[in-house]
Amino acid sequence: MLLSIPDVLSLDDVRNVRTLLDQGVWRDGRATAGGQAIHAKQNEQLRTDSDAAQAAQEQVLQALQRSALFFSAALPNRIFPPQFNRYSGDTNTYGDHVDGAVMHTARTGDKVRSDVSCTLFLTDPADYEGGELVIQDTYGTQRVKLPAGHMVLYPSTSVHRVEPVTRGARVSCFFWVQSMVRSDEQRRLLFDLDMNLLRLRQQGESAVTVGLTGTYHNLLRMWAEV
Structure with missing residues (x-):
């Protein structure tokens, strides 16, 4: 990216x-x-x-x-x-x-x-x-x-x-x-997800934003090295 x-x-x-x-x-x-x-x-x-x-x-x-x-x-x-x-x-x-x-x-x-x-x-x-x-x-x-x-x-x-x-x-x-995430492809996916979540939150919190935030952190948890 x-x-x-x-x-x-x-x-x-x-x-x-x-x-x-x-x-x-x-x-x-x-x-x-x-x-x-x-x-x-x-x-x-x-x-x-x-x-x-x-x-x-x-x-x-x-x-x-x-x-x-x-x-x-x-x-x-x-x-x-x-x-x-x-x-x-x-x-x-x-x-x-x-x-x-x-x-x-x-x-x-x-x-x-x-x-x-x-x-x-x-x-x-x-x-x-x-x-x-x-x-x-x-x-x-x-x-x-x-x-x-x-x-x-x-x-x-x-x-x-x-x-x-x-x-x-x-x-x-x-x-x-x-x-924390060595793969450029995985970092790109996480970045795209994070940016789209930011746009959704500007419209207000919802069950969708909560669910997608969970998906983001679960992917980060899976891929991160700390």
Whole structure:
């Protein structure tokens, strides 16, 4: 499932995060790339061992906790600490690749299985040219370039790339989710059911909504790993 989630961060939140990022130290993104990605990755990545970087991570995590749509779509069990990258100048692209299956947190040694990949845009599209996130989805190739504060999530099994940035700079936050429900197909069914239940509840509670809510939770109970 590929889903865009609007306004995960408000514009004020985006400005606060960008201010924190300006206080951090950027390095060659290949320093964190695996064997496959190191040949495709040409960007900068923020070191996350500073107070400013960790404050930016915490602001993103707090925003995710407030997003009911993110929870419904990703069903998060564990979230890899948010990372930040920048595309500009000579370090302006990331070729076709698939994210690693298990992500390691250097600071804590924790491991997160990558079920869902997430990109949270921190730059207004008018401020740069190019830089589209291109994802090979179930329904074909999707090109994603969202307003600052908006986020896209998609299966980590997808081949994807970032097109060259030819003007300005593209700054974003990225991270991975280990979902309570490993199967993308099952997550999609649960999300569709949850969204339709939400629409039914807007018409008032009834025996139908109670019954379907029970079906949702019984399916989640059957499929979830916690």
